[in-house]
Amino acid sequence: MPVDTMIRTTLVLIGLAAASLPAAAAGEVAPEVHNLCLQAADYRGCVEAQAGTPEYLGNKCPKQYAYMGAGNCQQVVCSYTGIGGGDRHNPIIAGKSTWKCGNRINWWSYAGIDKGHLKLGAIAPVQQTDDCPSVEPEIGWNSSCENAKPGWRAAEAEAKRPKCSKRLAPFECDWNAYLEANPGMKAWAEANPGAAEQQRIKLTADPLKN
Structure with a gap:
């Protein structure tokens, strides 16, 4: 070609x-x-x-608010119309969480009853709570608790647990960062590379797997 x-x-x-x-x-x-x-x-x-990966902003909306994505929640409200009025629930929130709208009596309507429909109102930012998994809620739901997998607390604790000695934990288990923050230890490691390597292996090892 x-x-x-x-x-x-x-x-x-x-x-x-x-x-x-x-x-x-x-x-x-x-x-x-x-x-x-x-x-x-x-x-x-x-x-x-x-x-890249979207920034994590929170895992729970305020009470009576549903998550809409991008850190935003919207208030779930009820809109009432007469029976047979043709209105529908907002599909983003219909059938999710605990959102419900009942009927109400309206003596001025033809049927005497108005039917409630789920709608979206005011906007509010998502919040953070330790009582739910540290992931954003699914769209239309109030919090990540509502779709949490069994054992999520143990899984998060394991993920956050330092996989090295307590001495290296403040440095995210990075041996070189530890040495840079401790000039005396760095000088010793440079003068004693063999012993320093043994110390590195010891400190970077997961204490729960030894």
């Missing part, structure tokens, strides 16, 4: 890949990310990879 044809084909494929991104996402691609991913075989995958 001629070189100019290959170049045109490549540019067309890149254009198609970029076009396959959602409109909002494509417009938000930073120039430096675009340039970085321009030659990638998977343009969309490259852009998404550069976005």
